[in-house]
Amino acid sequence: MSGPLLLAVESSCDETGVALVEDGRRVHANVVASQVALHAPTGGIVPEVAARAHLRWIVPVLDEAMATAGVTMDDVDAVAVTYGPGLAGSLLVGINFAKTLAWAHGKPLVPVNHLEGHVYAGWLLDPGEADKEAPPFPLVALVVSGGHTFLVEMRDHLDYRLLGTTVDDAAGEAFDKVGRLLGLGYPGGPAISKAADTAVAHDRVFPRAWLPDTYDLSFSGLKTAARRIVARARTDEGLPADEREGGTLADPVVAELAWGFQDSVVDVLATKTIRAAEAIGARGIVLGGGVAANAALRARIAGEAEARGIAMVIPRPGLCTDNGAMIGAAGARRLAAGVRAGLVLDARPSLPLAR
Numbered sequence: 001m002s003g004p005l006l007l008a009v010e011s012s013c014d015e016t017g018v019a020l021v022e023d024g025r026r027v028h029a030n031v032v033a034s035q036v037a038l039h040a041p042t043g044g045i046v047p048e049v050a051a052r053a054h055l056r057w058i059v060p061v062l063d064e065a066m067a068t069a070g071v072t073m074d075d076v077d078a079v080a081v082t083y084g085p086g087l088a089g090s091l092l093v094g095i096n097f098a099k100t101l102a103w104a105h106g107k108p109l110v111p112v113n114h115l116e117g118h119v120y121a122g123w124l125l126d127p128g129e130a131d132k133e134a135p136p137f138p139l140v141a142l143v144v145s146g147g148h149t150f151l152v153e154m155r156d157h158l159d160y161r162l163l164g165t166t167v168d169d170a171a172g173e174a175f176d177k178v179g180r181l182l183g184l185g186y187p188g189g190p191a192i193s194k195a196a197d198t199a200v201a202h203d204r205v206f207p208r209a210w211l212p213d214t215y216d217l218s219f220s221g222l223k224t225a226a227r228r229i230v231a232r233a234r235t236d237e238g239l240p241a242d243e244r245e246g247g248t249l250a251d252p253v254v255a256e257l258a259w260g261f262q263d264s265v266v267d268v269l270a271t272k273t274i275r276a277a278e279a280i281g282a283r284g285i286v287l288g289g290g291v292a293a294n295a296a297l298r299a300r301i302a303g304e305a306e307a308r309g310i311a312m313v314i315p316r317p318g319l320c321t322d323n324g325a326m327i328g329a330a331g332a333r334r335l336a337a338g339v340r341a342g343l344v345l346d347a348r349p350s351l352p353l354a355r
C-alpha cells in the first residue's frame with residue numbers, strides 16, 4: 001500500500017455503496033447495490049422505501065467489498081461516509097453504520113460531502129488500470145446529477161469556488177421528467193440517451209436557457225417546453241395530448257424528441273463549462289454525477305476541451321453515478337487535512353419541542 005486504505009460508505013440516495021480505496025485513487029473494491037428496479041414502479045424514489053433498502057443491503061454490500069478487496073478491518077486506516085446532502089433516512093443508515101464500524105474497530109471517521117465525492121471520482125483508478133496523471137489544477141468541475149447541477153473552480157485539493165449552479169431543477173431531474181413524458185420509464189437519463197442514439201432526423205429543436213453573463217443554469221423552462229412539444233407531437237399522431245390518457249408515440253418520433261431534448265441540455269452544459277474553463281485559465285476539466293454518464297455530453301465536452309489543450313477527465317459511467325469509491329477518493333483528502341467526525345449516535349427518540 002502506498003497510502004492509507006479507506007473503507008468508504010455511500011447511502012445518500014438510492015444506491016448502497018461500500019468501497020475500499022487506497023491513497024484516494026486506487027480502487028480495490030467498489031460494490032454498489034442499486035435500487036433502480038425497486039423504484040421503477042413508482043417512477044421515482046420513495047424516501048422510506050429507499051431507507052429500508054439501504055438497511056437491507058448495507059451489510060451484504062460491506063461483506064462483498066471486503067471479500068473482493070481481500071482485506072479485513074485490520075488493514076483499514078479510516079472509515080469515510082457521505083454525511084450529506086441527500087435523503088435524511090437514507091443518509092442516517094450509512095452514517096450510523098459507518099460510525100459503528102469506526103467505533104468498534106477504533107478507526108478515525110471522515111465525513112464527506114456527496115458532491116465533492118462526485119468531483120473526486122475523477123481521481124479514481126480501477127483495479128488493474130495503469131497509473132495515469134491526476135487531474136491538473138486549476139480545474140473546472142461540472143457536477144450534473146439527479147439532485148444537483150453546478151460548476152466549481154478548484155485551484156487545489158478541497159478548495160472550491162462555486163462558479164454557477166442551477167437556479168431551479170437539476171439536469172438529471174429534467175432527464176427523468178422528460179423520460180416519463182416520452183414513456184421511457186425511470187430513470188430517464190440512460191433511456192433518453194439510448195433512444196436519442198437511434199434518431200434518424202435531427203430537426204426537433206428544444207429551447208436553451210442561456211442565462212447570459214453568468215455560469216448559472218436553468219432547466220425548468222426546458223421541462224415545460226418539453227411538455228408542450230411532446231403534447232403537440234402526440235396530437236399530430238392522433239393521440240391524446242396528455243401521455244397519462246394513454247397511447248404511445250412511435251419509436252422514431254420518441255427518438256427524435258429524445259435527441260432534441262438531450263441536444264439542448266448538452267449544448268448548454270458544454271458551452272458553459274468550456275466558457276468557465278477558458279475564463280479561469282483551467283488546465284483541466286472534470287465531469288461527475290449521473291448525467292456525466294451521458295455519451296453525447298462526454299463526447300461534446302471532450303472534443304471541445306481537446307481542441308483547447310485542456311485535459312479532460314470523465315470517469316467511466318459506473319463511477320459517475322453514485323458509488324462508495326468516490327467517497328473514498330474525497331475522504332482521503334479530508335483525512336490528510338485532519339477532518340474528522342464525532343462518533344456520538346445522537347438520535348433522540350424523546351425530545352421536547354422547547355430547547
Ligand code: KG4
Nearest residue numbers: 145146147172187189190290291294321322
Ligand atoms: O449522481 P446520480 O447517480 O444520483 C444523484 O446523486 O442524483 O445521478 C442520477 C441521475 C438521474 O437523474 C439519471 O437519469 C441521470 O443521472 N443519468 C443520466 C445518464 N445516466 C444516469 N442522464 C443522462 N444520460 C445518462 N446516460
Ligand code: ZN
Nearest residue numbers: 145289290322
Ligand atoms: Zn450523486
